Amino acid sequence: MSVTADDVRRIARLARIAEPTDRIDTLVGELNGILNWIEQLNEVDVDGVEPMTTPVKFPLPQRVDEVTDGNCRDKVLANAPSSDEGFFVVPKSVE
Amino acid sequence: MSELFKLTLSDITAKLKAREVSAVELATEGLALCEAAQPKLNAFTAFDADKTLAMAKASDEKLAKGEGGLIEGAPLAIKDLFAVEGVETAASSNILKGFKPTYESSVTAKLWDNGGVFLCKTSMDEFAMGSSNETANTGPVNNPWKGPNGEMLTPGGSSGGSAAAVAADLCFGSTGTDTGGSIRQPAAFTGTVGVKATYGRTSRWGAVAFASSLDHPGPFAKTVKDSALMLQAMSGHDPKDSTSLPNELPDFVAAVGQSVKGLRIGVPKEYRVDGMPGEIDEVWQKGIDWLKAAGCEIVDISLPHTKYALPAYYIVAPAEASSNLARYDGMRYGNRVEGTNLNATYENTRGAGFGHEVQRRIMIGTYVLSAGYYDAYYLRAQKVRTRILQDFEQAFEKVDAVLTPSAPSAAFELGSKSDDPIAMYLNDVFTVTANLAGLPAMSVPAGVDKDGLPLGLQIITPALDEETMFKVGAAIEDSAGFVAKPDNWWS
16 A cells, blocks of 8 residues: 555544645655555464453453542643633634 | 763662752753753753752752652653643644644653652654654754764764763653654664653653554663663653553563573564665574573564565554544644635644655555545555554463564764665664554664664563563673763763
8 A cells, every 4th residue: 555645645644733835745755665664464363363452451440430620720820822711812713 | 071971870860869859959960961062963842940959859858857769869861752832843844843732641640759850851753653753843863973074974863862861961861752663763863772661651641642553652861771771760650551551560670680591582583674784683692692602592583574564664654643643733733834714724733733754654654544444455455454463462472572683783974864765764674563462672782883883682572571571681782791981972
């Protein structure tokens, strides 16, 4: 499998990265280089093999569903690029 | 150059305890040393002298009362990936530039509980994506070790600043994170000891996420014993990390110096790769001979899926990264670049905030997770990951530890691999398997090459058996008698 310039634009859009207009050709080359190199995984016999998602061998721990943290609005907002009156200020997203 | 900072962590904590030196004196000197070295090494990203001195003062008060933790009063350098309350934590990325956490990462909180003193934040590859520290937004870190003709070398990556800080005797230990080799490869390149424990021993909470199922926080230190002390002080169960191991911590320090007699050491034939310098092979053979002389039984083993580890990693890690890094949208924290609508704001923010390597990996991750490619790439890579774990499980039926080189070369010149992503990725060929399998692994300095540059050996042990790793590591350290130091050109 290989990617084209249009694929790179589509992937950038999916990843919400501004279209790297001046690097499209470079990226096509680099991504194809990496993807071709990855192709060697097709040599491995994985029939009947379970996929591994984590090295942890115990089930996900659970806790009581109760509030353990909070009342720290100013801390939450401390690094906001824009905030006002205790709220995050974000671009308009609903017309 | 300070004589005190040439001491090991174990020795300085003994001196602090005996009140031969105060923590405030030490911290003051540490700040001055780092400040003087910064224009040369470019290893640091942030200081907070008030915080450092306040912590040191608190340590002195404890020590004066005969109290204090495992590493009370020792100044430590912290990779810019760990949230330190009130100190800029940017993962060496422009998207987080200026971010000051209002909380403390679990690993650093444990270090401070055990008496560690915050000295500085260290530079790294952006979001830990790199093997040379060249993707840092503040530029590359220079290895304290120079090339034969004075060339500036990489300290390795991604934890390059932390490795350089220990190698240059600017701190008594430092933290790193290892997702594919980011502690062990820089340790090998700088003549320091680097450790990652079993996945889940050290908490990931408050450490900027790269690839969650592969990220292992761990220490850099000057000696194997120091590395055990650092690991002891930073590990343990953390309810805030759902993958944190609930198991009781062994006494890592006690394992150092214990006999290795009778241990079975596996030597995997697949770790002899094409184009590897003969000196790497030679140091590996020396390691084998030392362990044999110490009474170990050497066993030839096979880890047949080794060559597939890196390609599998370069699917799994970018996939997890593309998901983890989706949080940097410029809304709640980090830097925002406005656009004409919401999507344009996201795109501009991420286009401007992420460097090229990070964008490349997010794009690979996005691609392998996208509709129609998930099974062919991501699912297959996860199955190959199982195969790699099975290789180790089968090997550990016959051996107690595996001995390999840490990296396929010594430190290379800055700029020499930055145009070729795959050549750069191949740096992690020996280290990445232990991340995929979640196993304890460490790099110990074992010798120098013809240019006098350090080379490391790697020890890998079964999950939860860090003690055997430390035993074997200490045996290698004893036999190697590695005392080489770079000439001091940075202070």
